[in-house]
Amino acid sequence: MSSSDRCSRCAGAAGGLLSCLTPEQRTRLAAAAVSHAYLPRESIFHEGTPALAVYCVRSGTIKLFRRLDQGTEVVVATRGPGDLTGLRGVLGDIPYGASATALEPATVCTIPGEIFMSLVRENATLGCRLLVTMARESRLAEAQFVARMHSRVRQRLARFLADRMAEGSPAAPSGNAVAIPMSREELAQLVGTTPETLSRALHGFAEDGVLALDRREVRVLDRAALLKRAE
Amino acid sequence: MSSSDRCSRCAGAAGGLLSCLTPEQRTRLAAAAVSHAYLPRESIFHEGTPALAVYCVRSGTIKLFRRLDQGTEVVVATRGPGDLTGLRGVLGDIPYGASATALEPATVCTIPGEIFMSLVRENATLGCRLLVTMARESRLAEAQFVARMHSRVRQRLARFLADRMAEGSPAAPSGNAVAIPMSREELAQLVGTTPETLSRALHGFAEDGVLALDRREVRVLDRAALLKRAE
């Protein structure tokens, strides 16, 4: 079960992207935006459907993925607090290129596409900021795709864990613990592999004394070794 | 050797993207834009360097690629007549994310970033059009990356050839000939593999009677079979 309510804080979020709105625009946005709490694995929008809204992640994490041949999902990106998603569909007036579901419990704000586009059309500053955002995000996404294509699973896994470690997952009691609040299946998707190979890689690291595995958490025993394996 | 001269036609090109400029802006653009002829393998701009200009391809084809570990190049996109490139760097005020070189002889117009940005800032319509363009292009690029990750070399090659066939390469005398105006090395890069595997795939198709190979050209003997292999 999940709850919805009016969202009056979107203007302040989105990484300050919307901070250039006039008071009137801010009010209009607040009136139209609806915040909604999603449970893990709950769907936010679907690939191929008309892009009717832009979404702003307020808390938690969501994944964006494409379905290939009925049963294979490719995660193309993740979004965290302050990130927008669905932008490309709404701005380009094309269907969503990916589906979005919550990875952990997440609060996501829905901004109707019509409203969002009217703001973009009226507010040149917003348009410029969006261009900057899209340019950078697109470049980053490209770098990630290239990395995924030309690095091995273990390397990607090490990189993933190192990143998680760096950004300090909130539920990290001791300094070297990394929370993995998801199933192996999902972790495998994020790293871009299958559960089997993921398991082998993980236990391989453990055997080498780099990690200690604990079902939904990983303790990093040898930080340097992990970073070296991340390349 | 290559020649440069003022370019007065950019405003009309870029897929009509710049058709919304005022006469004054058009003049300013024309005054600053310089058209330059590049020979195959000639470099246009380099990954990692400051993004000083947006480029508009007038004729020919160029490739955008990233260099990985000293000797491995990954082609991330190609651009043909009417396409812009270098956009992300200039708009995002970040270094170029890839290098660009001519694939065939190409005429490319250089638009100083400063000028381009001033036009974007002044002309809201241009900003909106750019958002649409970037959104669509980004979605397309993502689709291509996903395809490259989850399809086999033969499939990608078939897809590549089918595309070339569809868009009708200019130098196609008989209806079923596809010009390959580049070395195997470069073709391999475009398809995302090595020259060796490319050769095998190509000759595999030939053995199956799908293609007839001719050094810099390929004749499609069985169009249906090729399309089926493209998936």
Added chain:
DNA sequence: CGCTCCGTTGACGTAAGTCAAGAGATGTGG
């Protein structure tokens, strides 16, 4: 006529996907 470069072919290694079976978990109903 040799030199070099490119394309082709062969032999081989290997990362990682697939299939399948077993070992823990987790949950449910009696």
Added chain:
DNA sequence: CCACATCTCTTGACTTACGTCAACGGAGCG
């Protein structure tokens, strides 16, 4: 609280596409 069903995770054996290394043949060129 136990027994049973259902997951998830792990492990093993096998397959395979593709990259790598190396050798060779032909085309172009001096």
